[in-house]
Amino acid sequence: MLDLIFSPIIINGGGFVMDILRFNYSTLLKRSKSRSYQLQVKELTKVLMTFLKDNSLINMDPFKEDGSIKEDLVIRKSNLTDIGNELFKIYYPKWSNYIDRGGEYRKCKDIRKWFKGSTKN
Numbered sequence: 001m002l003d004l005i006f007s008p009i010i011i012n013g014g015g016f017v018m019d020i021l022r023f024n025y026s027t028l029l030k031r032s033k034s035r036s037y038q039l040q041v042k043e044l045t046k047v048l049m050t051f052l053k054d055n056s057l058i059n060m061d062p063f064k065e066d067g068s069i070k071e072d073l074v075i076r077k078s079n080l081t082d083i084g085n086e087l088f089k090i091y092y093p094k095w096s097n098y099i100d101r102g103g104e105y106r107k108c109k110d111i112r113k114w115f116k117g118s119t120k121n
Contacts, residue, residue: 022080022088023048025073044099047071048092057084 028041046069049062060079064070077085 013060020077021074022077022085023073023075026071040099042069043074049073051081052084052087057081057087108121 025045029038029043032038049058049069052058053062058075058080060075062070062073062075080088
């Protein structure tokens with residue numbers, strides 16, 4: 001489920017830095033026409049985005065005013081804090097694999113445990 005794509009961003013002074021694509025909601029939804037798969041992606045995304053937002057790990061609002069996920073939601077490295085980026089590099093792939101094997105998407109106990117440990121410094 002994890003997509004890593006680079007895109008250049010122009011920074012002050014005219015230099016370039018690569019901005020890594022961490023999450024693309026519409027791409028995930030298009031991977032399968034199965035309604036159950038799409039529902040799972042929608043629910044997974046809501047749980048993950050709520051976690052990111054509640055813990056101030058994202059610097060954008062992934063939700064529309066009605067609380068639903070923005071259809072064009074794209075999250076890049078620059079949209080996340082350092083801890084948010086670590087979460088995507090380390091735990092999001094593990095969580096996605098767990099879910100792909102039939103695990104419960106609402107169980108993000110390992111992510112919460114890692115988050116608590118990473119914020120103790």
